[in-house]
Amino acid sequence: MLTVNGLTAGYGGSQVLHGVSLHVAAGETVVVLGPNGHGKTTLLRAISGLLRPTAGTVELDGVNLTHLPTEAIVAAGVVHIPQGDLPFPEMTVLENLLVGAYRPEAWAERHERLERVFALFPRLAERRKQLARSLSGGERRMLALGRGLMSKARVLMIDEPSLGLAPLVIEQVYNTIHEIKRSGLSILLVDENADHVAGLADRMYLLEAGTLVREGPAEELLRDQALLAAYLG
Amino acid sequence: MEKLLQAVYSGILYGSVYGLMALGLTLIWGSLRMLNLAHGALYLAGGYIAFFLISQTGLPVYAAFLLAVLGAAIIGLVLQLTLINPLLDNPNRDSASLIATLGTSIVIESAVLLLFGPQVKQIPAVLEGSFKVGTVLINYHGLLVIGVAVVCLFLMTLFLRASRYGMAIRAVSQNMDAAKLMGIPILTVFLIVMCVSAALAGLAGVLLSSIFYIFPTAGLAPMLRALVVTIFGGLGSVPGTIWAAYIIGLLEAFLQVYLGASWALPGLFLFMIVMLVLRPNGLFGLGEVRRL
Numbered sequence: 001m002l003t004v005n006g007l008t009a010g011y012g013g014s015q016v017l018h019g020v021s022l023h024v025a026a027g028e029t030v031v032v033l034g035p036n037g038h039g040k041t042t043l044l045r046a047i048s049g050l051l052r053p054t055a056g057t058v059e060l061d062g063v064n065l066t067h068l069p070t071e072a073i074v075a076a077g078v079v080h081i082p083q084g085d086l087p088f089p090e091m092t093v094l095e096n097l098l099v100g101a102y103r104p105e106a107w108a109e110r111h112e113r114l115e116r117v118f119a120l121f122p123r124l125a126e127r128r129k130q131l132a133r134s135l136s137g138g139e140r141r142m143l144a145l146g147r148g149l150m151s152k153a154r155v156l157m158i159d160e161p162s163l164g165l166a167p168l169v170i171e172q173v174y175n176t177i178h179e180i181k182r183s184g185l186s187i188l189l190v191d192e193n194a195d196h197v198a199g200l201a202d203r204m205y206l207l208e209a210g211t212l213v214r215e216g217p218a219e220e221l222l223r224d225q226a227l228l229a230a231y232l233g
Numbered sequence: 234m235e236k237l238l239q240a241v242y243s244g245i246l247y248g249s250v251y252g253l254m255a256l257g258l259t260l261i262w263g264s265l266r267m268l269n270l271a272h273g274a275l276y277l278a279g280g281y282i283a284f285f286l287i288s289q290t291g292l293p294v295y296a297a298f299l300l301a302v303l304g305a306a307i308i309g310l311v312l313q314l315t316l317i318n319p320l321l322d323n324p325n326r327d328s329a330s331l332i333a334t335l336g337t338s339i340v341i342e343s344a345v346l347l348l349f350g351p352q353v354k355q356i357p358a359v360l361e362g363s364f365k366v367g368t369v370l371i372n373y374h375g376l377l378v379i380g381v382a383v384v385c386l387f388l389m390t391l392f393l394r395a396s397r398y399g400m401a402i403r404a405v406s407q408n409m410d411a412a413k414l415m416g417i418p419i420l421t422v423f424l425i426v427m428c429v430s431a432a433l434a435g436l437a438g439v440l441l442s443s444i445f446y447i448f449p450t451a452g453l454a455p456m457l458r459a460l461v462v463t464i465f466g467g468l469g470s471v472p473g474t475i476w477a478a479y480i481i482g483l484l485e486a487f488l489q490v491y492l493g494a495s496w497a498l499p500g501l502f503l504f505m506i507v508m509l510v511l512r513p514n515g516l517f518g519l520g521e522v523r524r525l
Contacts, residue, residue: 050410074416082414088407091400098397099404103416107397151416 001026007056009046016042018210029187031197034207040190048080077154089133100150117146138169155186235367240490248482249382253437254459257430263406263469270334273452274341279305279435280442305435306428313427346449353446378440467515
């Protein structure tokens with residue numbers, strides 16, 4: 001479904017990704033594990049077009065998305081939920097979610113989508129009229145996920161959803177990602193903590209210094225404690 | 234009492250027109266993060282297009298007004314496509330866009346001077362007639378101007394609050410990368426913002442030139458007021474801008490009525506300096522730059 005081939009990207013003169021190739025099949029949850037500062041966020045930014053890749057291709061079902069503007073990549077169904085907080089701080093929860101359905105295809109179904117998101121995140125339904133900046137860290141992360149689900153995503157790319165959250169909240173966030181997975185959506189998740197993704201990932205890649213160094217079924221890689229310790233420390 | 238009434242009436246009139254001008258500036262600041270120094274020239278364009286249509290073609294005044302607003306929007310469109318878009322990826326975008334828009338305003342002012350000469354012109358009013366409250370003369374046209382401005386400010390607020398495009402504009406101003414990831418086409422949003430902003434400036438030009446006169450440098454004073462209003466309102470905040478417009482409009486009218494016309498501008502700037510010392514983020518700034 002999503003195929004990334006030899007993707008190379010960086011900032012200014014410094015190259016961060018050195019020819020990354022990976023693929024995500026329909027309904028599959030793929031996790032890219034890697035320590036901080038080794039290019040996980042850059043990888044997602046290069047796929048979603050926020051960062052122009054200098055080489056390589058991104059394809060969705062054989063359609064080349066590589067040099068399209070971000071809005072066209074979103075329209076094709078590759079939706080990136082970025083790292084960090086404060087999506088649209090001065091907008092309400094409801095407005096944030098509606099903006100997530102900005103593309104005409106999703107906008108037409110916004111009411112049904114809103115109901116689904118509110119069913120998945122009852123907390124957001126309670127706070128629908130509150131400004132996003134008044135939410136707690138966990139609620140903001142829920143909002144970011146919910147906003148991604150408002151789009152007509154076919155592949156959801158999630159950037160380290162546990163960042164800066166308390167352990168109890170982290171558990172809730174990953175439980176929700178489990179539910180999203182169960183709905184049949186393809187997921188590409190980048191993370192630095194192997195424990196978080198155990199039981200969630202179908203297949204995994206290990207990213208080190210901008211290169212994918214290992215690939216395999218999640219169970220197999222996660223069993224290899226020595227390998228994980230060596231890569232993630 | 235009559236002085237008071239005069240000041241309040243003029244203040245609301247000024248505030249309404251400054252609100253239109255400043256809202257355009259603040260929209261551009263909020264989304265494109267640039268100061269549009271051609272905003273006064275768009276005001277001028279609106280006024281002169283209306284004048285030209287009325288004096289040369291004999292169109293009804295209201296039709297000329299609508300076409301003038303449309304004309305200003307088209308100038309905004311051309312400005313965005315030919316000058317601003319190519320500068321977006323420029324590393325010196327801030328200074329480059331200042332120079333480009335200042336240049337545009339000089340071009341438009343000079344073109345007006347060439348085409349229409351330096352003499353002051355007047356646009357006829359849509360509604361003739363007036364009434365007196367005591368000695369204060371209130372004409373119907375002035376009331377119409379207030380009404381049109383208030384309705385436009387209200388519609389703009391509604392557009393930004395509740396419509397799909399309005400939400401996209403606010404999203405872009407609050408977090409540009411996240412907005413891109415929602416599938417919002419940034420360049421289209423910029424184009425819409427520039428056209429709406431230019432139309433608002435053009436409308437202000439049309440409305441005010443039918444009360445005062447218009448001449449080649451007539452855009453400068455309203456733009457200065459709009460700048461004061463946007464800074465006072467907290468750059469990028471729409472409700473703050475509208476409140477600030479009426480406060481500044483009333484302040485100017487009171488200074489004129491009670492201290493004399495020459496006090497208006499120095500008074501406004503003195504007020505702005507004091508405000509910047511006391512509330513550096515503007516009237517509604519809450520310790521951070523507020524966004525749309």
